[in-house]
Amino acid sequence: MSALSEPIISGHGINFAFGEGELRKQILFDVGLQIQPGEIVLLTGPSGSGKTTLLTLIAGLRTMQEGELTVLGHALHRTTQQDLLELRRKIGFIFQAHNLLPYLTALQNVQVMFNLHPEVSAKEGRERAVEMLQQVGLGDRLRYPISRLSGGQRQRVAVARALVSEPQLVLADEPTSALDSMTGREVVSQLQSLAKQFHRPILMVTHDPRILDVADRVISMQDGHLTTAAKNAPAMAQIERGA
Amino acid sequence: MGQGIPLSWLQLKHEKMKLFAAVSGVTVSVTLMWMQLGLMKALFASAVVFHGSLNGQLVVIHSQYEHLIHSMPFSSRLLYRLRGSNDVVDVLAIAMQPMEWKNPWNGETRAMQCYGVDTDTPVVKLPGFPEQVHLLRQSDVFLFDRKGRPRFGEVAEAWELGQSIEPELNRRRMTLKGMIDLGASFGIDGSIFVSHANFLRLFPSRRPGEIDVGVVQLRPGVSILSAQRQFQAMLGSEVKVLTIDEFIDVELSYWRSATPIGIVFSAGTVVGFFIGFIVVYQILYTDVTNHLPQYATLMAMGFSHGFLTRLVLQQSFQLAMLGFIPGSLIAALLYAGLREVTLLPLYMEFGRAIGLCIVTVFMCMFSGMLAIRKLRTADPANVF
Structure with missing residues (x-):
């Protein structure tokens, strides 16, 4: 290589x-x-x-x-x-502030990235988003609105969002x-x-x-x-x- | 959207107070448009109930006829000429004039429309009229319109109780013989029907043989339009021969042009439209402004301008629907209430509902389009 x-x-x-x-x-x-x-x-x-x-x-x-x-x-x-x-x-982006959408849950914030990838079905997008959130240790916070997550948890959702669509x-x-x-x-x-x-x-x-x-x-x-x-x-x- | 996440809706309902304000704005606007259009339609419709009920196909009026309460009589001899035509079954005559009704309970005097009619063949097909027209043959009797405004006293109630009602009409004591349904309009509060003979007793100044409207019943199968041409040529320019629809148009165009009713209600409708437009625009504009950092983030991550435009337009559409439904329900309640009070024929029609729905969607989408221009100021480079 x-x-x-x-x-x-x-x-x-x-x-x-x-x-x-x-x-x-x-x-x-x-x-x-x-x-x-x-x-x-x-x-x-x-x-x-x-x-x-x-x-x-x-x-x-x-x-x-x-x-x-x-x-x-x-x-x-x-x-x-x-x-x-x-x-x-x-490209996967991670910002200073988490810049998550406050009206979506943690899971939705990650899954929404697949709107940019029409070849990924809703089911697959969901599965991959769940998996990615589990990887950052938020498997038990999937349905939490952003307002109920701590600063660190929010930035971890942002990490998951940046990585989920295999940038x-x-x-x-x-x-x-x-x-x-x-x-x-x-x-x-x-x-x-x-x-x-x-x-x-x-x-x-x-x-x-x-x-x-x-x-x-x-x-x-x-x-x-x-x-x-x-x-x-x-x-x-x-x-x-x-x- | 591809992932089954209703972004536009989730964003819209995230801020409940703003959503409530926006929906209220659309609701008020829709209600207002319904009321204005409904009242205009009802006022116009109420003005031509009489015309629509005429028992014939052609109408003969004086060439200077303006409208029901401003007519110009002509000689009934003209109508005799039509009776000779093979195409004609019968020609009926109506004399009409406003008169004074003295309320038998409190003595107050009110203006009322009086129609003099033939007693053999019913000239109008109003509910109750054909069955009772023969009652008018006696002297000093009349039929009363119970759908008129209630300012003439408790006539219908007393009649139901079987009381005899003998009010003074043009200072002449007359006896009520029956009830028919016609309805008030904005020119006429109420109506009574009498025979031609009694009409002349009520209006001593009217010359015998002078009438206001001739109603021609054509033989079945005869072409209305060719008969109209033929009769117009036969009768000359002193009178006009009109179809029922043309007669209705004469009445409506009088109220449209001679009164500001059409303009007032059209203006009201436009005001309703702009209230909704401005409220939705304000809400969407501040909404886009408040969400600019989020939109810039989405754009930085690769979401296109078109994606965000669709997001805002979807919200416009959702606001339109959320406002249209309660707006229409409130209008329906107001219609029912006003029908009760004003006796105007206020009804919601399916076609009009579709039309107003389209107008509402247009109003919201247009506001959305204007608000979207703010998106151009979102610079994704600024999110870093």
């Missing part, structure tokens, strides 16, 4: 700026990165360093300005809105920031073990130092520049060997 032959994310020379003319503020400077299948990568850096902007570019939520970026085979520097939508359907990539934005340290740690460990189990790559933006150890690799950003490409070298080497 040659893990490096087809990177999940491959970008180089990415520049990005908000505003025009006098007000133009460049956020990303000549950013390049590669993420391999099955890799868990943490993107850290102080706030305002541009990490969330990079994440939204990779997610296909912003239009590329300069440079090249290919995610899951979609060349984002030359693409259409419809293509971006299709890319996003292959080829998981993007997470500060998934622990709304949680206390213990709960945050638990949720991320769960996410890590599920990702490893199903061989899903994760790119996670965080500045929570307590969860850095779940990563195969940590990238830091400073003022729009990537400063460290491979902090967690042993883990990286392991992946490159195809382990």
Whole structure:
């Protein structure tokens, strides 16, 4: 198996700026990165360093300005809105706040993702959603409305939602920031073990130092520049060997 | 939706108070539209019950005839000419004029419509009339419309008890001989029927042989339209020969043009529509605004703009249905109550229900379409 032959994310020379003319503020400077299948990568850096902007570019939520970026085979520097939508359907998202639909139960919040996959029947969608919620330890909370779940439980529902439709990539934005340290740690460990189990790559933006150890690799950003490409070298080497 | 999760409905009923407010808005709007349309229809319908009951196929009126209480008499000799036609079975004459009714219980005077009719053949097919028309042959007797407004005294009640009723009509004592059903309209509170001879006694100023409406009974199989053309040519331009439907139209177009009734009720209907429209728009607009973060999340996860548009339009449709049903039920109750009080023929018709239902759905969908424009401001990049 040659893990490096087809990177999940491959970008180089990415520049990005908000505003025009006098007000133009460049956020990303000549950013390049590669993420391999099955890799868990943490993107850290102080706030305002541009990490969330990079994440939204990779997610296909912003239009590329300069440079090249290919995610899951979609060349984002030359693409259409419809293509971006299709890319996003292959990605599992986890947000800072859980962003669950408050009028649905835990189960419905997970199952609703299959509305994007018409080939999955309601019965199958339900079964897979139940299974995924059992995996995150919420098998006994299936019918709970979101308002009756704790913060950690909500974020675990969000994890289940992100993973249920077998995404080829998981993007997470500060998934622990709304949680206390213990709960945050638990949720991320769960996410890590599920990702490893199903061989899903994760790119996670965080500045929570307590969860850095779940990563195969940590990238830091400073003022729009990537400063460290491979902090967690042993883990990286392991992946490159195809382990 | 594919997964059997009724997203739109679950979202709609999540906030009960907002749902209640939206449904109330639609309900009020639907009730209002029912009332306006129903009253307009009923007022117009009540104005032509008499016309619709005429026992013939063609009507002859003076060319300056305006409506039932503003007629122009013409000589009945014109009608004799029609009797000679092979196509005609009989020609009946009606004389009519408003008169004064003096309430026998409290002495109050009220205006009432008086019809002078032939006593051999019933000229109208109103309930009770054909069976009792021969009673009118005696002098100073009349038949009374018990469906008229109750301002003429407790005539029907007294009649039921077998009391004799002899009120003063145009200062002449007359005797009640029977009850018929016609009904009040907005021009006429009540009606009585008398013979031509008694009519002349009540209205001494009327010249004998002057009538207001001629009713022509055609031989079966004769073409109404060709007979109409033929008779019009025969009688000249002093009178008009009309079919029953045309006669009804003359009456209706008078009330439509000479009174603001049509405009008032049409405007009321439009007001009802806009109340619903604005309430639903406000609710849906705030609803979309409040849900923007959720919609942005869904869009970020790959749900299309079209999916969210359908979500909002489904809610519009659900609001339309939830408001239409109670709105129609309330209107039905009000109809029943008003029928009782005003004696107007207020009824719900299936066709009108379908029409109003479509209007209600349109109203809600249109509000939904406008509210959806707010969706464009949902930027999925902002969820990070």
